[in-house]
Amino acid sequence: MFDEWGTIMEEVRKLSDEQRGPFITYLVIDGIRDIAYYAFFAIVAWALGRRLIQGILAATREASRERA
Amino acid sequence: MSALEWLVIIELVVLVALVLFSGAGWFIARNDPDDPIVLFCRTFWNEFLHPPATGGRASGSAMGKVAPVRRHEDASSAPRVLGRNKKDEASFYGRVEPGADGMIHTANLNVVVLPDSEKDEVLGRTSDGIELMVTGAAEDGASNKAVIQLVSKALGVKPYQVTLTKGHYQSRKTVSVTGMDQEQLDDKLESIG
Numbered sequence: 001m002f003d004e005w006g007t008i009m010e011e012v013r014k015l016s017d018e019q020r021g022p023f024i025t026y027l028v029i030d031g032i033r034d035i036a037y038y039a040f041f042a043i044v045a046w047a048l049g050r051r052l053i054q055g056i057l058a059a060t061r062e063a064s065r066e067r068a
Numbered sequence: 069m070s071a072l073e074w075l076v077i078i079e080l081v082v083l084v085a086l087v088l089f090s091g092a093g094w095f096i097a098r099n100d101p102d103d104p105i106v107l108f109c110r111t112f113w114n115e116f117l118h119p120p121a122t123g124g125r126a127s128g129s130a131m132g133k134v135a136p137v138r139r140h141e142d143a144s145s146a147p148r149v150l151g152r153n154k155k156d157e158a159s160f161y162g163r164v165e166p167g168a169d170g171m172i173h174t175a176n177l178n179v180v181v182l183p184d185s186e187k188d189e190v191l192g193r194t195s196d197g198i199e200l201m202v203t204g205a206a207e208d209g210a211s212n213k214a215v216i217q218l219v220s221k222a223l224g225v226k227p228y229q230v231t232l233t234k235g236h237y238q239s240r241k242t243v244s245v246t247g248m249d250q251e252q253l254d255d256k257l258e259s260i261g
């Protein structure tokens with residue numbers, strides 16, 4: 001990821017002043033979009049995973065208690 | 069695809085598998101509603117759809133949400149579904165409420181058992197514990213079950229809080245009582261007399 005970032009910054013330095021502004025704007029918007037996308041997936045994965053694990057653990061406990 | 073996306077996909081696959089498993093459980097429930105598979109499915113969906121509000125989070129949750137409360141107008145006619153009442157829930161899951169210091173204590177109690185007796189009864193105190201008489205025979209483990217019932221009743225705790233730790237095949241037994249420290253246990257024993 002940091003290598004990619006370094007390459008991008010290299011490319012940005014090569015651009016003229018007129019091109020640099022829109023490119024950085026695009027870069028920032030793209031970054032925000034990526035962060036929002038992964039934040040959404042992280043929340044979904046965390047919430048769903050937590051409930052799944054808690055549910056399975058509680059259910060296993062109850063089932064084994066009933067069997068005993 | 070990123071690891072997060074894979075994780076969500078795996079979770080969804082597990083969820084679908086559990087839906088199918090619950091379908092099988094539904095068929096089993098028609099013959100035996102207390103089958104462990106049925107209980108597993110019932111408890112899982114109850115826990116999944118209505119997760120219990122845990123102590124600290126319930127009062128000051130960051131999201132400001134608490135699990136919905138299910139109420140039955142008549143508790144006696146209610147099916148065996150978890151109420152959101154914290155006491156019912158603790159009882160259903162076999163949870164023990166922590167003490168004032170936030171710790172769950174355990175105390176040991178020595179028990180002398182007279183098996184094959186006329187009735188199940190607490191006879192009184194011994195120098196280091198209590199003496200019980202139980203109707204069950206010593207050989208088939210029935211007396212151990214009765215011992216747990218009697219001790220829990222005598223101490224005013226739930227049967228799941230009492231565990232037989234020593235003397236499974238002897239008349240002198242030791243039980244551990246969860247949710248009560250040694251001092252509280254001694255106080256209870258004082259009241260037994």
